[in-house]
Amino acid sequence: MTLTVCVYFRVYFSGLVGLLLILTAEARVGNSSESHLCTESKECLLYDLVCKNDDYEVRHYDSVKWVSTDEECYFMDKATYIAFRRLFKYITGSNKAGVNIDMTAPVTVKIEEKKKMWASSVFTISFLLPSDYQMTPPQPTDEKVYFTETPDMKVYVRSYGGWMMSLASSVNSMLLKRQLDNVQATYNKDYHYAVGYDSPMKILNRHNEVWYMVEGEPVCPTSS
Incomplete structure (x- = not known):
């Protein structure tokens, strides 16, 4: 009798933990109605606002999974064009399950901080996986497509309008770095993300x- 009860509770507890893991994985990939940033997709990457001033804001993101690919180029624009098409094929059936996967927002581009002016860079472009595929996404058929996972993290965010082109992205990353350096904020200086929410x-x-990923405690003065 005691053994039966122990087995029952072990199975029950394991199932409960599994359910909680699934809910946690889906919790921050949610309906786009919960975010003013996502106007075209069903689901969006959700976040908690830590603090905000006139120059930037600090957000907290839970760990989530993405489908990603790399492209080496001199300019972000060309890399994004090539990589976007590769990832779009994955979500429109070029995967081992042959399923169509809904587009989400945002699309991120991981950009190395260049050490030399005219050196090429490896750009990592990523689509956020929808909540239904956060745990078990279908495997890619293209060997250049793979899965990544961003950690539980805080990020410094600067927003801008228009098109996410190389020049605009570079100018805004430079401005954000200047603002962070002015308040002696610590952040990862090896790379940053260009992030787009809208379709062409x-x-x-x-x-x-x-x-830019926060290192240590975030700095967010009311004015800078």
């Missing part, structure tokens, strides 16, 4: 961001 078909009210 959207013309007005576009939204883009630059992210």
Whole structure:
């Protein structure tokens, strides 16, 4: 009798833990109605606002999974064009399950901080996996496509409108770095993210961001 009860509770507890893990994985990939940033996709990457001032904000993101690919180029624009098409094929059936996967927002581009002016860089472009595929996404058929997972993290965020082109992204990353350095904030200086929320078909009210990962305690004075 005692053994039966122990087995029952072990199975029950294991199932409960599994359910909690699934809920946790889906918790921060949610309905786009919960975010003003996502206007075209069903699901969006959700976050908690830590603090905000006139120059930037600090956000907290839970760990989530992405489908990613790398492209080495001199300019982000060309790398993004090539990589976007590769990832789009994955979500439109070029995967081992042959399933179509809903597009989400945002799309991120991980950019190395260049040490030399005219050196090429490896850009990592990522699509956020929808909540239904956060745990078990279908395997890619293209060997250049793989899965990544961003950690539980805080990021410094600067927002801007228009199109996420190389020049605009570079200018805004430079401005954000200057603002962070002015307040002696510590952040990862090896790379940053260019982040886009809109499809090419959207013309007005576009939204883009630059992210730097916080190191240590975030600094967010009311004015800088």
